[in-house]
Structure formats: C-alpha cells, structure tokens
Amino acid sequence: MHAGRWRKTSAGSHEVRGRTLGIVGYGRIGSQVSVLAEALGMRVIYHDVVPTLALGNARPAASLEHLLRESDVVTLHVPATEGTSNLIGQRELGLMRDGAMLLNNSRGSVVNIDALGEALRSSHLAGAAVDVFPHEPSSNDEPFESPLRGLDNVILTPHVGGSTGEAQEAIAQDVATKLTRFINVGSTTGAVNVPNVELAAQPGGERARPHRILHFHKNVPGVLGKLHEALSAHGANVSGEVLGTNQELGYVVVDVDPGDSRPVVEELEAIPETIRVRSILRAWHDADDPTVLVVAHRAAHRGPGAGGPENSLPSIEAAIAMGCDMIEVDVRRTIDGHFVLMHDTTVDRTTTGKGRVDELTLEQVRELRLLDGDGLPTVLAVPTLREALLACRGRIMVNLDKARGYLAECLSLATQLGMRNHVVLKARIQSEDASDYLRSNGLDDLVGGQSPHTLSFMPIVAFDESTDAPDALLELTSLAVLHAPAIEVCLDGEAAGDRLIYPVANLLDGRARLWMNSLWDSISGGRSDSRAIEDPHAVWGWMVDNGVTVIQTDEPQRLLEYLRSRGLHW
Numbered sequence: 390m391h392a393g394r395w396r397k398t399s400a401g402s403h404e405v406r407g408r409t410l411g412i413v414g415y416g417r418i419g420s421q422v423s424v425l426a427e428a429l430g431m432r433v434i435y436h437d438v439v440p441t442l443a444l445g446n447a448r449p450a451a452s453l454e455h456l457l458r459e460s461d462v463v464t465l466h467v468p469a470t471e472g473t474s475n476l477i478g479q480r481e482l483g484l485m486r487d488g489a490m491l492l493n494n495s496r497g498s499v500v501n502i503d504a505l506g507e508a509l510r511s512s513h514l515a516g517a518a519v520d521v522f523p524h525e526p527s528s529n530d531e532p533f534e535s536p537l538r539g540l541d542n543v544i545l546t547p548h549v550g551g552s553t554g555e556a557q558e559a560i561a562q563d564v565a566t567k568l569t570r571f572i573n574v575g576s577t578t579g580a581v582n583v584p585n586v587e588l589a590a591q592p593g594g595e596r597a598r599p600h601r602i603l604h605f606h607k608n609v610p611g612v613l614g615k616l617h618e619a620l621s622a623h624g625a626n627v628s629g630e631v632l633g634t635n636q637e638l639g640y641v642v643v644d645v646d647p648g649d650s651r652p653v654v655e656e657l658e659a660i661p662e663t664i665r666v667r668s669i670l671r672a673w674h675d676a677d678d679p680t681v682l683v684v685a686h687r688a689a690h691r692g693p694g695a696g697g698p699e700n701s702l703p704s705i706e707a708a709i710a711m712g713c714d715m716i717e718v719d720v721r722r723t724i725d726g727h728f729v730l731m732h733d734t735t736v737d738r739t740t741t742g743k744g745r746v747d748e749l750t751l752e753q754v755r756e757l758r759l760l761d762g763d764g765l766p767t768v769l770a771v772p773t774l775r776e777a778l779l780a781c782r783g784r785i786m787v788n789l790d791k792a793r794g795y796l797a798e799c800l801s802l803a804t805q806l807g808m809r810n811h812v813v814l815k816a817r818i819q820s821e822d823a824s825d826y827l828r829s830n831g832l833d834d835l836v837g838g839q840s841p842h843t844l845s846f847m848p849i850v851a852f853d854e855s856t857d858a859p860d861a862l863l864e865l866t867s868l869a870v871l872h873a874p875a876i877e878v879c880l881d882g883e884a885a886g887d888r889l890i891y892p893v894a895n896l897l898d899g900r901a902r903l904w905m906n907s908l909w910d911s912i913s914g915g916r917s918d919s920r921a922i923e924d925p926h927a928v929w930g931w932m933v934d935n936g937v938t939v940i941q942t943d944e945p946q947r948l949l950e951y952l953r954s955r956g957l958h959w
C-alpha cells in the first residue's frame with residue numbers, strides 16, 4: 390500500500406486460534422512463548438530434553454517426532470550445543486505436516502538450512518520465519534548470503550530477536566554482572582567456553598570467610614590429586630569445593646581457611662597441567678583485586694544484625710555471621726601490662742566502672758560489665774585481646790586500632806596465635822618518619838623491601854579542604870614505599886571528598902587498596918553511614934565507583950546488602 394497498491398485477499402491467511410504450536414526447548418523463552426500462544430487461543434505442546442513442568446494448558450509431547458507430526462507451527466528455543474546441531478534436518482522437516490510453518494529464533498546451527506530451503510521451495514512447508522543463520526555477517530557492512538534468500542514464503546530477519554533497547558540494556562547488565570561475578574567470586578555460570586562452576590559461599594556464623602582459589606587446568610588424570618596434595622602440604626583446610634570439566638578443560642573453585650593461600654597458589658602454578666590459577670584470598674593483599682571488603686567498626690555493634698556492645702565478643706560473632714571481611718577493634722593496655730578491647734582511654738562510657746584503663750589492673754577491668762546501647766549493664770565482661778583474637782582465628786581478619794604504642798607486642802601475640810596473616814595493625818604516621826617509626830617499634834621487617842604479602846601494617850593519612858591535591862599525592866607516594874596492602878585515607882568533608890578522592894584512588898590504583906570509613910563526615914569525604922541508610926548509592930556507591938576497595942562502617946549489614954546487590958561482595 391505504501392507503493393500505492395491495494396491487494397485485498399484471504400488466500401493463505403488463517404487464524405492461529407485453535408491451531409497447535411509445538412515448542413522445542415521449554416526454557417525461559419520457550420515457556421514464555423507458551424503463555425503468549427495460549428493467550429492467542431493456540432493449543433500448545435512442547436518437547437524438552439529436561440523434564441519441565443507445563444505452564445497453563447500446555448502439554449509435553451511424547452517425543453520430538455510426535456511434536457513435529459502434531460504441530461501446525463513449530464518454534465525452536467534451544468541453545469546451540471552438540472546435541473542441537475542440525476536438530477531439524479531433512480528427516481524432521483519431512484515429519485512436519487504439509488502446510489506447517491517453522492520459526493527459528495534460537496541459533497542457526499539448529500536447522501539444516503539447505504533442507505529447510507528445499508522444504509520451502511517444494512511448498513511442503515507453507516512458510517518459515519528465520520532470525521538466525523549458520524553464517525551470519527559480522528557487521529551491517531557485510532553482505533548476507535543464504536539459500537533462503539529470494540523465497541517469498543520466508544520472513545528473514547537479521548538476528549534481531551533480542552534487539553530492543555530494553556533487551557540490549559538487560560543483556561548489558563547481565564554480561565557485566567557475570568563478568569563481575571567471575572572476577573569477584575570465580576563463578577562461570579552461563580559461560581560458553583569454560584565449564585560452568587558456581588561455589589556458593591558457606592552460610593552462617595561458623596563459616597570462616599575463606600580464601601578462594603580458582604584453578605583452570607588441562608582435563609587429564611591426576612591433576613586433582615596434585616591440587617589436593619598442595620593444599621594439604623600447606624595445611625589449608627578445605628571448606629568448599631566444586632569441579633567442572635569439558636573436553637579439554639577442568640575448573641576447580643576451592644575455599645580454604647583464611648590463612649595465607651599464596652604459597653598454595655605458587656605451588657599450583659608450578660603444576661605442569663595448570664593453565665591459570667588465581668586466588669581471591671589475596672583480597673586483602675592484592676591491590677588489583679576489585680572485591681570490596683567490609684570492615685565492621687568496633688565489630689558489628691550497630692544497625693541490623695548487630696550483636697552487642699562495641700568491642701565485645703557477641704559483636705565479633707555478629708560480624709562473622711553476616712559475612713564481614715574484617716573487624717576493627719581497639720586495644721588498650723592495663724597497668725599490669727595486659728591488652729584488652731577498649732576504645733576510650735577510660736572505661737567510663739562503655740562499662741559499669743570508672744577510671745583510666747592504664748591505671749586499672751586486668752583483674753579490676755574484668756570485674757566491670759559492658760554497657761549496652763542504652764547505657765544499661767549487660768552480663769558481658771571486657772574481652773582481652775587474646776580472647777578476641779581467638780574468637781576471630783580462622784574466621785575473620787582483625788584490624789587493631791589504638792595499638793600505636795604497642796604494635797610489636799600485638800604483632801607478636803598474633804604471630805604466637807598463628808594469626809599473623811589476618812591481623813592488620815595501623816597508625817597515623819607522616820611519610821618522612823614512617824620507616825623510623827616502624828623500626829623504633831621493633832617492626833623492621835614491615836619496612837619496604839620485604840615481601841609485600843607479609844606486611845600487616847597500614848598507614849592512616851588525613852586530608853582536609855586545605856590540602857592541595859599535589860601535596861596529598863606526594864604524601865601517598867612516600868607512604869607507598871612501605872608496600873602496605875592498604876592505605877586508610879580520611880577526607881574531611883564533602884568538598885575535600887569531591888576534590889581528592891579521584892586523584893588519591895588513581896594514585897593508589899594497583900599499589901595499595903584504598904580504605905575509607907563511612908563512619909562520620911569528618912573522615913568520610915562528607916559521606917557517612919547516617920546518609921547511607923537513606924541512600925546507600927550516594928555514600929557507598931560514591932566510594933566504590935571512585936576506587937575505594939575497603940570500607941569501614943557502623944552499618945555492616947546494610948553495606949553488605951548494598952555491595953551484594955551490585956555483585957561486589959559474596
């Protein structure tokens with residue numbers, strides 16, 4: 390009619406109502422087609438290699454052959470696999486009813502295109518609609534060649550089944566999520582070229598946040614034995630493991646306890662059949678690892694999922710149960726030289742007692758009871774550092790604050806308890822005296838030049854509105870020689886945050902993790918927890934989108950939910 394012609398006729402036109410639609414592949418798309426076809430009044434039968442529950446009045450066909458014989462229209466919704474290659478060939482087309490129609494919106498390899506051309510030319514089939522082809526042009530500039538060209542009973546479309554703005558956006562999000570999940574948790578679900586493996590995080594409070602090793606290897610006998618030998622030689626306790634294989638490749642994802650899996654990784658790299666090994670264990674030590682780590686400030690004592698008073702054992706348990714990566718706790722020394730968890734210099738705010746910690750004995754401190762959030766006494770005593778570390782051993786990393794004056798003693802206790810690799814010390818230091826400071830604290834081996842993964846010290850730096858970006862960068866560059874796994878950067882207020890976060894993150898990129906706190910505005914670049922409760926994206930989104938990969942918060946449960954919703958935590 391656009392060309393000015395009027396051709397009114399009913400020849401070859403039929404209602405779909407009452408006709409039989411045969412769906413081959415009753416998955417996500419096939420089953421939706423089923424619902425739509427029934428809404429148009431069609432009778433639906435389907436065939437799938439996996440037994441699948443029928444939707445509405447649809448019924449499974451006894452076999453593919455039965456479906457082909459019974460259907461007026463056959464529509465294909467199977468993936469391209471060895472099993473579906475030429476699924477519909479000359480024989481199958483021959484089984485279809487005279488005057489039936491074939492729709493192929495799945496993949497070109499599923500239908501033998503020459504046989505289809507023949508069935509259409511002979512008018513055995515009344516028509517076909519084909520969106521996918523064995524050979525598709527790789528761009529719109531290349532010509533389209535097909536035996537179906539020129540047949541007037543075929544509708545040809547250029548693989549546009551998913552070509553709506555909405556579908557393209559959904560595809561982009563799906564692809565990005567899948568890539569993020571591979572990077573962050575090693576999941577290969579949906580990959581077409583490697584075995585599909587998905588290892589769920591171990592649930593619940595007893596779970597140690599494990600180090601995850603991803604191992605791609607040649608699929609030949611004996612490799613798994615070597616892998617397990619390496620794990621047991623290094624005393625790595627396996628808490629979860631999944632293997633997937635295809636013809637050439639094996640892919641294992643294995644979770645081990647939070648010790649240092651780097652030696653295991655090195656040993657796995659040396660196995661001749663290893664193709665690639667990666668460890669998410671290095672989450673903390675690996676500046677390139679984009680996983681965002683969650684640190685529960687004074688352990689999980691606020692917000693949903695909180696366990697009890699700050700710096701208490703129940704709050705540590707709560708942080709572990711919700712899946713935090715690290716707790717931050719404060720260390721003070723009693724007059725008789727014992728380390729206890731206490732934030733303030735005095736016990737006044739958080740316990741039933743009064744006085745400076747360093748003027749009380751351990752016994753006196755232990756008689757006190759911790760206060761709850763309303764200031765009421767609980768049955769809980771002030772934990773010793775040893776108790777707290779033992780509660781965390783093999784379960785969660787620990788960041789010790791306020792330990793500035795006793796770094797060496799704390800590190801020595803951690804080493805004694807076999808926890809050197811998951812205790813992180815920190816202090817605010819100036820770059821010019823950083824090395825001297827560490828040496829004078831007996832921490833010579835933490836000074837640059839040592840193997841970076843043994844370092845357990847993190848410098849803290851603070852910048853405000855008066856700090857020039859070049860000065861901040863100079864300071865960070867000087868600190869970076871310490872090879873610390875992370876640098877805690879405090880930015881005072883929103884203006885400082887807006888101005889400095891990008892240059893800071895850019896400078897640290899690949900050198901050290903950027904640790905930020907969302908605790909209060911004077912250190913969080915003006916983006917603190919209270920705002921995050923209303924608008925997590927404005928606070929935590931701003932941080933991670935700007936390159937922050939460790940966030941310390943008083944709202945760990947909410948932060949975890951936010952990061953998990955973005956595929957940035959597992």
Ligand SMILES: NC(=O)C1=CN([C@@H]2O[C@H](COP(=O)(O)OP(=O)(O)OC[C@H]3O[C@@H](n4cnc5c(N)ncnc54)[C@H](O)[C@@H]3O)[C@@H](O)[C@H]2O)C=CC1
Nearest residue numbers: 414415416417418419437438439466467468494495550551
């Ligand atoms: N033309 C286009 O632009 C688009 C094409 N597709 C194609 O559609 C296919 C189906 O997509 P979904 O429904 O999302 O996949 P799906 O994986 O949800 O469903 C596929 C179904 O086919 C079944 N199946 C596999 N081999 C079979 C066989 N030999 N015989 C019978 N059933 C078999 C599976 O058991 C599964 O239930 C995709 O694999 C893709 O190739 C998907 C989106 C857009």
Ligand SMILES: O=C(O)CCC(=O)C(=O)O
Nearest residue numbers: 548549550551552557560
């Ligand atoms: O149009 C596209 O981007 C491809 C859609 C497609 O074939 C699919 O999702 O399987």
